[in-house]
Amino acid sequence: MSDSFPAEKPLACLTVDLDSMACYRAIHGLGDGHHRGAPAGGDRAYSVGVRRLLEFFGEAGVPATLFVVGSDTEHPAHAEILGEAAASGHELGNHTYSHFYDLPRRSAATRIDEIARGEAAIERVGGRRPVGYRAPGYNISPEIIETLGRRNYLYDSSMFSCPPYYLAKGAIMGWQKVSGRPSRSAMVAPETLLAPITPYRPSREQMWRQDPLSDLPWEIPMCLVPGVRFPIIGTSLQLMGTTGFDAVFPLLRRAHPRLFQLEFHAIDFMDASDLRGAENADELIAAQPDLRVSWPRKSMIYHHVINRLRADYLFSTLEDAVRHLPG
Incomplete structure (x- = not known):
């Protein structure tokens, strides 16, 4: 995007977390949740999900920001796909090296190492350091936000101040622990539920509070419906359908007048048929209702949402959008 990008036009950003299927096994307590070495074609989140999302975004003519787990770049097939993505104009962001859900509770040395190794891995496949x-x-x-600031990151996009998600996640993790199949996921501090739902500079003392004088990286929260704070992400779009999205879009347009971020995961571009023969396939399909939504239906919903956004927003990578935020 050039410096002459029309600042008066609001921007829409499509972001995707490229979590492997091992991450989902970890969330649902299936096996030990570790990477076991993907086949020659790569983990199915890549060989199917990422391949499909790149084709989808290419046909729609929109750039995306892809958050990459650094260790996944070690697989040649994954590295090739990510190189193609970067060459096509998509942004590669840092999703740590190992995807530790409990990273905030680990040592300072581990936190720094996870971010630094993720940076180096992504730079190797994408040709530039993530911001x-x-x-x-x-x-x-x-x-972690302080570490990002010291490493000159432009933005963080991790704040998800969504009470329904927080409560559901806690309940599921509690049930899995009781049932003897504990999740490797982790809970975030409850104070984050108080965070703004639009881009802001976080306070050093309280990251969920806005401080216009802060020199920390921008915080770009997940998209929420104002008031009820219902999430607008790939999974919820599948539940809402086109009618549900159209019903809340006027509220979203008013609540997000400068930057509209819509987050997906690679698994949002897959369905149950894509897991045939995969490890823990039946258990994953049972635990992930979104996999039971067919790809043709998902594709129809996503096309509708993109076309609706295109009427009011210009699409850009998250990096380009943040660089055009005032201040």
Whole structure:
């Protein structure tokens, strides 16, 4: 995007967390949740999900920001796909090296190493150092934001101040623990539920509060319906359908007048048929209702949403959008 980008036009950003299928096994307590070495064609989140989303965004003519787990770049097939994505104009952001859900609770040395190794891995496949970060499981902390600031990141996009998501996540994790299949996910500080729903500079003392004088990286929250704070992400779009999205869009347009971020995961571009023969396929399909929504239906919904956004917004990567925020 050039410096002459029309600042008066609001911007829409499509972001995608490229979580492997091992991440979902970890969330649902299936096996040990570790990477076991993807086949020659790559983890299915890449060989199917990322391939499909790049084709989808290419046909729609929109750039995206892809948050990459650094360790995934070690697979040659993944590295090739990510190189193609970067060459096509998509932004590659840092999603840490190992995707530790509990990174905020680990040592300072581990937090720094996870961010630095993720940077280096992404730079190797994409040709440039990432300037944006998203925490695994949205588990951000003041210490991680401080680290991002010291490493000259432009933005963090991890804040998900959504009470319905927070409560549902806590309940599911509690049930899995009781049932003897504990999740490797982690809960974020409850104070984050108080955070703004639009881009802001976080306070050093309280990351969920806005401080216009802060020199920390911009915080770009997940998209929420104002008031009820219902999430607008890939999973909820599948539940709402086109009618539901159209019903809340006027509220979203007023609440997000400068920047509209719509977050997906690679699995949002897959369905149950894509997991045939995969490890823990039946358990994953049972645990992930979105996999039971067919790709043709998902594609129809996403096309509708993009066309609706295109009428009011210009599409850009998250990096370009943040660079055009005032201040």
